[in-house]
Amino acid sequence: MAVVGGGWAGCAAAVELSRAGHDVTLFEAARTLGGRARRVEFDGGVVDNGQHILLGAYGATLRLLQLVGVEARQALLNLPLQMRYPPGCGGMDFVAPRWPAPLHLAAALLRADGLARADKMALARFSSTARWMGWQLHSDCSVSELLERFDQSARLIQLMWRPLCLAALNTPPERASAKIFLNVLRDSLGARRRASDMLLPKVDLSALFPDAAAAFVRRHGGAVHCGASVTGLRRQADGGWQLDARGEASGGAFDGVILATPAAQTAALLEQLQNPAMSAIASQLAAFEFEAISTCYLQYPPGTRLERAFFALIDAPQAGHWGQFVFDRGQLDPAQSGMLAVVISASAEAAAQGQAALAKAVARQLADVFRRPELAEPAWSRVITDKRATYACSPGLARPDNATGLPGLALAGDYTHSDYPATIESAVRSGVLAAAL
Numbered sequence: 001m002a003v004v005g006g007g008w009a010g011c012a013a014a015v016e017l018s019r020a021g022h023d024v025t026l027f028e029a030a031r032t033l034g035g036r037a038r039r040v041e042f043d044g045g046v047v048d049n050g051q052h053i054l055l056g057a058y059g060a061t062l063r064l065l066q067l068v069g070v071e072a073r074q075a076l077l078n079l080p081l082q083m084r085y086p087p088g089c090g091g092m093d094f095v096a097p098r099w100p101a102p103l104h105l106a107a108a109l110l111r112a113d114g115l116a117r118a119d120k121m122a123l124a125r126f127s128s129t130a131r132w133m134g135w136q137l138h139s140d141c142s143v144s145e146l147l148e149r150f151d152q153s154a155r156l157i158q159l160m161w162r163p164l165c166l167a168a169l170n171t172p173p174e175r176a177s178a179k180i181f182l183n184v185l186r187d188s189l190g191a192r193r194r195a196s197d198m199l200l201p202k203v204d205l206s207a208l209f210p211d212a213a214a215a216f217v218r219r220h221g222g223a224v225h226c227g228a229s230v231t232g233l234r235r236q237a238d239g240g241w242q243l244d245a246r247g248e249a250s251g252g253a254f255d256g257v258i259l260a261t262p263a264a265q266t267a268a269l270l271e272q273l274q275n276p277a278m279s280a281i282a283s284q285l286a287a288f289e290f291e292a293i294s295t296c297y298l299q300y301p302p303g304t305r306l307e308r309a310f311f312a313l314i315d316a317p318q319a320g321h322w323g324q325f326v327f328d329r330g331q332l333d334p335a336q337s338g339m340l341a342v343v344i345s346a347s348a349e350a351a352a353q354g355q356a357a358l359a360k361a362v363a364r365q366l367a368d369v370f371r372r373p374e375l376a377e378p379a380w381s382r383v384i385t386d387k388r389a390t391y392a393c394s395p396g397l398a399r400p401d402n403a404t405g406l407p408g409l410a411l412a413g414d415y416t417h418s419d420y421p422a423t424i425e426s427a428v429r430s431g432v433l434a435a436a437l
Contacts, residue, residue, distance in 0.1 A: 002027065002243055002254040004230045004269075007035020008424055009412040010260030011213035012064055012431025014222065017258075019067065020435070024222035025254070026214065027245055029229035033210035035262075036389060037424055042382070048205045049384050050295045051327050051341045053167065056197035057187040058425040060432055061209070068212040075203050077309060077332055081108070081188070081196040083160055085312050089369040090114075092159050101193040102127075119156045126150045127189065135186035137179050140395040143169075146178035163312055163324055166345040169393040169421040170291045177395045183419040200309060202332045225249035233257065233269045241408060256408035258434045263288055263391065263415045273406075281400050281411075288397075288415065293389035294347035296323070296362045297339060298378040304338040305330060306370070313369060315344070320361040321368070322350040340366065340375075347385060355383040390422035391415050402433045410434040
C-alpha cells in the first residue's frame with residue numbers, strides 16, 4: 001500500500017495500515033514529516049511552522065499518539081478550558097474548574113471577570129439553547145448570523161466567540177460555517193469536562209506524532225521516503241496502481257493508494273486519471289478558497305516569562321494589534337526559555353504588512369497589553385506565514401468523501417468530508433477512515 005503525503009492525515013493512514021498488517025510505503029515531498037503542522041529548523045534552532053492547541057475532544061489523535069508510543073502526559077501540557085486576557089487590557093478572565101460537565105462551565109461563567117451580567121446571561125442562553133437544539137442547524141449560515149440569532153452581546157462576541165471561531169475554523173465569523181462551529185462546540189463545551197481541556201504541545205509538532213508514526217511504520221516492515229515527490233498516478237490493467245516519483249524514491253506499483261496530499265496536488269494527480277468522476281472531485285478541490293495563518297516568534301533574554309503559558313489577545317488592526325493569542329514557549333520547553341509565539345489566524349491582511357513590520361507591530365502590542373516596555377525590543381524575531389494554511393470553512397462548503405469510487409484509491413486530508421474544520425483531529429480522522437477503506 002502507498003500513502004502519498006506525510007502530514008498528519010498521511011501518517012495516521014500509514015499507521016493504521018501498518019497496524020492492520022499491510023506493507024506500507026509512505027512518500028513525503030518535504031524533508032520533514034508533518035505537513036502543515038511540522039517543525040522548522042533555522043539558525044541552529046527549532047520552532048513549529050505554526051503554534052497549535054489540541055483539545056481533549058481529539059479522541060482519534062490521542063488514540064494514535066498512544067499507539068505509536070507517545071506519552072500524552074509528557075508531550076502535552078493539559079490546561080482547563082480558559083479564555084484569559086492580560087490583566088488590565090480590557091479583556092476578561094474565564095477559566096473552568098476541573099469539575100464534572102456542565103458544572104465546570106457554569107462555575108466558569110459565574111466566576112468570570114470582565115463580563116457584565118448581560119454578557120453572562122447571553123452566554124448561558126447560547127449554551128442552553130444549543131444543547132436543546134442538539135448543537136445542530138437545519139440549514140447552514142455564517143457564525144455571525146448564528147450569534148445574532150442567539151442575541152449574543154458585542155463584548156461576548158469580541159472576547160469569546162470571535163477568537164474561538166478564528167482559532168477553530170481559521171475563518172472570520174462573518175464568513176465561517178455555523179454548522180461546523182457548532183460541531184466543535186458540541187464536542188468540547190457540550191461534552192464531558194475532559195473534552196474541553198486545552199492541550200499544548202511541549203515538543204515540536206513533528207516529534208509529537210509524525211516522527212513516531214514513521215518509526216512505527218518502519219518497525220512493522222514499511223518504508224518512509226522523505227524528499228520523494230510523487231508526480232504521476234496511473235491505474236494498471238490488473239487493477240493496481242503505478243506511482244511515479246522523483247527525488248529520494250522512484251515510485252512503484254501498489255495494490256492501493258491513499259492520496260494525503262494538499263488539495264491542489266490531489267486535484268492535479270486525480271486529473272491525470274482522465275476519469276470524469278475524478279475530474280469532478282478535482283474541480284471540487286480547485287474551487288476551495290484558502291486562509292493564511294501567521295506565527296510570530298519573538299526571542300527575549302532567557303528567563304523572560306509570562307504569568308501563564310498562554311493568553312488571548314484583543315486584535316485591533318487599526319491600532320497595529322494583530323496578535324490573537326500569545327504562548328510562552330519557555331513554559332512548554334525549557335530549551336526555548338524567553339521565546340514567545342504569537343498567532344494570527346486568517347492573517348492575509350496582517351501578512352501583507354511584511355515580516356519585519358508585522359514582527360515589530362506584534363512586539364509593540366505585547367509591550368502595550370502586558371505593560372512591559374522591554375517586550376517591544378526582542379533580540380530577534382521570525383514570522384512564518386502559510387498562505388494556504390487551511391481552506392476557508394464557509395457555510396455549505398462541499399468537501400469530497402474519502403472514497404473516490406475507484407477500487408484501491410482513497411483520499412485523506414482535513415479537507416475531506418467531515419463535521420470538523422481543518423484541524424489536526426480532522427486530518428487524523430480522515431487518515432483513519434481512508435485506511436479503513
